[in-house]
Amino acid sequence: MSAEQRSPDFTTPADERIRTRQSDSTDEPIHHCVSPNHQSAVGPSPPEPPLSYRIEQTRLRIRIAVLERALETSENRRQAVIQQYERLLADRNDVSDRHRSESPSRSRSLLAQIFAR
Template sequence: MERLALLMRIAALERELEASQQRRQSIIDQYEQLLADQDGSTRSDSSASAESSLERLLTRVR
């Protein structure tokens, strides 16, 4: 019985980890897209804007 419960818990943790990794990758992809969309700006302006956008994305995920 204990072994089955442990196996079920491991499977649940693996699913949670996979979902977390997918969310993290989605944030990275969105951040990279924001950077790609910000051509024509100066580097410092672009970085500040991208960081602000990343903060908004992270707030939505939490």
């Protein structure tokens, strides 16, 4: 998902991460509760992930954002180079067409002007 497609505050809620981890274990039954009152009847809420986990997640999100910006910059530069190359080819073709239609002496003077640039 690119940076343009998601909101700047894109995060996975802690509850979602915990549910995902719980669904991976087959030892314990999974209880998906919607209301907080129902959760207290079932048991205590799962602990929040450790600080080191949250820090690593934040670092990874920042790194992804930086890489996405770098990719976008690279793509913009690449497109600019392609456009510049296409303009140069078009100019070269225009000069070639003019050379064919003009006299040899006129072509030499145009060639001299091109090299003088």
